[in-house]
Amino acid sequence: MRTNRIVVSTLSGLAAALILLPTLTSAHCDTMDGPVVKAAKKALETGHVNFVLVWVQEKDEAEIKSAFQKALVVRKSGTEARALNPGQGI
Numbered sequence: 287m288r289t290n291r292i293v294v295s296t297l298s299g300l301a302a303a304l305i306l307l308p309t310l311t312s313a314h315c316d317t318m319d320g321p322v323v324k325a326a327k328k329a330l331e332t333g334h335v336n337f338v339l340v341w342v343q344e345k346d347e348a349e350i351k352s353a354f355q356k357a358l359v360v361r362k363s364g365t366e367a368r369a370l371n372p373g374q375g376i
Contacts, residue, residue: 333358 317323322341329337335354342350 329354330357330361 322338325337325341329335335351338350338354339347
Protein backbone atom coordinates (compact mmCIF):
# COMPACT_ATOMS: atom_id res chain seq x y z
CA MET A 287 0.00 0.00 0.00
CA ARG A 288 2.78 2.41 0.93
CA THR A 289 4.67 1.51 -2.24
CA ASN A 290 1.65 2.42 -4.34
CA ARG A 291 1.50 5.90 -2.77
CA ILE A 292 5.20 6.44 -3.41
CA VAL A 293 4.83 5.37 -7.05
CA VAL A 294 1.76 7.56 -7.52
CA SER A 295 3.49 10.52 -5.87
CA THR A 296 6.60 10.06 -7.98
CA LEU A 297 4.63 9.74 -11.21
CA SER A 298 2.48 12.75 -10.32
CA GLY A 299 5.58 14.83 -9.63
CA LEU A 300 7.21 13.70 -12.87
CA ALA A 301 4.06 14.47 -14.86
CA ALA A 302 3.83 17.94 -13.31
CA ALA A 303 7.49 18.61 -14.10
CA LEU A 304 7.06 17.51 -17.71
CA ILE A 305 4.00 19.71 -18.12
CA LEU A 306 5.64 22.78 -16.57
CA LEU A 307 9.13 22.39 -18.00
CA PRO A 308 8.37 23.62 -21.55
CA THR A 309 6.82 26.81 -20.18
CA LEU A 310 9.83 27.48 -17.98
CA THR A 311 12.43 27.21 -20.73
CA SER A 312 13.12 29.66 -23.50
CA ALA A 313 15.08 29.32 -26.69
CA HIS A 314 18.43 31.05 -26.39
CA CYS A 315 18.45 31.47 -30.17
CA ASP A 316 15.49 33.85 -29.92
CA THR A 317 17.07 36.30 -27.49
CA MET A 318 18.90 39.51 -28.35
CA ASP A 319 22.18 37.94 -27.21
CA GLY A 320 21.54 34.63 -28.99
CA PRO A 321 23.47 33.25 -31.95
CA VAL A 322 21.01 34.45 -34.61
CA VAL A 323 21.25 38.10 -33.54
CA LYS A 324 25.02 37.83 -33.17
CA ALA A 325 25.24 36.44 -36.70
CA ALA A 326 23.01 39.23 -38.02
CA LYS A 327 25.17 41.89 -36.37
CA LYS A 328 28.33 40.33 -37.79
CA ALA A 329 26.74 40.13 -41.24
CA LEU A 330 25.78 43.82 -41.13
CA GLU A 331 29.20 44.86 -39.83
CA THR A 332 31.05 42.93 -42.54
CA GLY A 333 28.50 43.27 -45.34
CA HIS A 334 28.40 39.50 -45.84
CA VAL A 335 24.96 37.91 -45.68
CA ASN A 336 26.43 34.39 -45.42
CA PHE A 337 26.70 34.72 -41.63
CA VAL A 338 22.90 34.65 -41.34
CA LEU A 339 22.08 32.26 -44.14
CA VAL A 340 22.94 29.29 -41.93
CA TRP A 341 19.80 30.15 -39.92
CA VAL A 342 17.53 30.42 -42.98
CA GLN A 343 15.76 27.75 -44.99
CA GLU A 344 16.98 27.51 -48.56
CA LYS A 345 13.58 28.55 -49.92
CA ASP A 346 13.84 31.85 -48.00
CA GLU A 347 17.40 32.79 -48.98
CA ALA A 348 16.43 35.10 -51.85
CA GLU A 349 14.09 37.10 -49.62
CA ILE A 350 16.73 37.38 -46.89
CA LYS A 351 19.40 38.46 -49.38
CA SER A 352 17.08 41.16 -50.75
CA ALA A 353 16.20 42.45 -47.28
CA PHE A 354 19.87 42.36 -46.31
CA GLN A 355 20.87 44.53 -49.28
CA LYS A 356 18.18 47.06 -48.31
CA ALA A 357 19.43 47.03 -44.73
CA LEU A 358 22.97 47.77 -45.92
CA VAL A 359 21.70 50.77 -47.90
CA VAL A 360 19.90 52.10 -44.82
CA ARG A 361 22.97 51.59 -42.62
CA LYS A 362 25.13 53.51 -45.07
CA SER A 363 22.63 56.39 -44.99
CA GLY A 364 23.88 57.29 -41.53
CA THR A 365 22.56 57.61 -38.02
CA GLU A 366 19.32 59.32 -39.05
CA ALA A 367 18.34 56.28 -41.10
CA ARG A 368 19.29 53.96 -38.26
CA ALA A 369 17.05 55.98 -35.94
CA LEU A 370 14.04 54.77 -37.95
CA ASN A 371 14.25 51.60 -35.90
CA PRO A 372 15.24 52.87 -32.44
CA GLY A 373 16.23 50.49 -29.70
CA GLN A 374 17.25 47.65 -31.95
CA GLY A 375 20.98 48.38 -31.88
CA ILE A 376 21.62 46.58 -35.14
